[in-house]
Amino acid sequence: MLKRVVRRVGYAGPVRRTITSSSGLGRVTGRFVGGLDEVSAVAVAQRLRAQGMLTTLHVRQGNPVDEAGADAHVELYRRLVAQHVEAGLREGSEISLKMAQFGLLAPGGLDGAVERMRATVADAYAAGIGVTVDMEGIEEVDVTLDAVCRLRADQPDVGIAIQAYLLRSEADCHALASTGARVRLVKGAYGAGPDVAHTTRATVDSAYERCLEILFAGGAYPMVASHDLRMVEAARAMAREAGKGRDAYEIQMLMGVRTQDQVRLAAAGERLRVYVPYGPDWYGWFVNRIVEKPSNVRLLAHALVSPGPRV
Ligand SMILES: Cc1cc2nc3c(=O)[nH]c(=O)nc-3n(C[C@H](O)[C@H](O)[C@H](O)COP(=O)(O)OP(=O)(O)OC[C@H]3O[C@@H](n4cnc5c(N)ncnc54)[C@H](O)[C@@H]3O)c2cc1C
Known part of the structure; x- marks a missing residue:
């Protein structure tokens, strides 16, 4: 309310x-928010890197419904990659893409979006920068999984966000872990009904822990994206029990949220990545x-x- x-x-x-x-x-x-353009966002990333953190940068410029707007996003991410290179930020840098930015809602639909994302993935990996694809509403889950599967055929390192609140996500985690995928596990920011989603905090939290277990036990690279310190500690304990080193998983948080914990975890030797959105649609x-x-x-x-x- x-x-x-x-x-x-x-x-x-x-x-x-x-x-x-x-x-x-x-x-x-x-x-x-990391500023209005890629120059200020990469400057924010540089400051975070100086504090021992990794970064994911994400453009906020609306969801285009025409091809020109979708093409413009390929160019925006190209400029972002170039700015990373100019600033000497390659290894350990990541960018995050949303299907809708690349024209899922434009006339070319899924195929057009995948083609554009493929160009951005090629740009990023040529510069030594990783890519993860955000997860959006329930209607986009299947197309996003499909798109990432197609992108991973060329570049297996491309990661995907999975939302623990969806009832289907444990099965999706199993499938992705069996292919060694990088999986950003989030609780989920979009609402959904009880027919498809856990709807209480307690059931979402236990689903998150079960998904974590599946990712750690399978061959995934878990990206633990949560500000809930109970989830973060559960992940650290699972990694220890599975005998996994700190390079076998990472913790992710959003810029400006729990910043003291970000600094503390990075200082304790965790791979801590901060997600930095930027752009006019902030x-x-x-x-x-x-x-x-x-x-x-x-x-x-x-x-x-x-x-x-x-x-
Ligand atoms: C790196 C990253 C990427 C994400 N990508 C996606 C995605 O692709 N798709 C998607 O659906 N969702 C995504 N999310 C959002 C996610 O689904 C949750 O909505 C969000 O992270 C809040 O859940 P939580 O796990 O932090 O736990 P919560 O239980 O919501 O929060 C735990 C505690 O963290 C603190 N906290 C949380 N948010 C704030 C805040 N804004 N300000 C101050 N304190 C706060 C509070 O103390 C809170 O009690 C992402 C989150 C992160 C960190």
């Missing part, structure tokens, strides 16, 4: 206009981060009264 109210307030025209009105990102909004991302934790509401209020440029 509270989340619905905060989301409604966040998207209300005047609130949105006030927060996005300044030329840059505000101090509060900039906590969660506002929806910011509101979603606010909604995830009720006490973040004060950040929304703060962004409203101090929308000035980032310091």
Whole structure:
């Protein structure tokens, strides 16, 4: 209920206009977003790398419904890869793609999107940069699995996000682990009904732990993407019990969330990767981060009264 109210307030025209009105990102909004373009995002990545963390960069520029907009995303990611190269950030860098960015909703549909993603995957791996594909709503799960399977035929390292809250995900984890896939395990950010998803916090958490077990026991490279320290500790314990070294899995968190734990885990020798979104369509991302934790509401209020440029 509270989340619905905060989301409604966040998207209300005047609130949105006030927060996005300044030329840059505000101090509060900039906590969660790596800037408006690839130059500022890679600069953020450089700062995180200097603190011993790995990074995943993700462009936020809407979901195109025409081919030109989808082609533009190939170019945006090409510029992002080139910027990594210019900054000397190759090994340990990753980019994350969404099917919808590459034209899933455009006339060319799935095939067109896969072709464009293939070009981006080729660009990235030629520069020594990894790729993972985000998972979106329930309607996109099958097409995303299909697309990643096709991309992995050329480049087996391409990873995929799996949402533990979906009832099907344990089976998907089994299938992916048997092929040695890199799997980013998340709880899931999109709503779904009880016919297809776990709907309580307790059942989602236990499903997350079962998926982790499947990934660790199978041949997957688990990417433990959660700010829930119980999940992170469960993963670390599973790795120890399975005799796996710290290079056999990684922990991932979002920029601006649990930053002290990010620093602590990296200092303890964990492979800790921070997901950094950037780009002109950053506002929806910011509101979603606010909604995830009720006490973040004060950040929304703060962004409203101090929308000035980032310091
Ligand atoms: C690297 C990464 C990639 C992701 N990719 C995808 C994807 O492709 N598809 C998808 O559906 N979802 C994705 N997600 C989102 C994910 O599904 C969850 O919605 C999100 O991570 C919250 O779940 P949680 O595991 O952190 O646990 P929760 O139980 O939601 O949170 C655990 C604790 O973390 C803290 N916390 C969580 N969020 C915040 C916040 N915004 N601000 C402050 N504290 C917070 C709180 O203390 C909370 O109690 C991704 C998440 C990460 C970290």
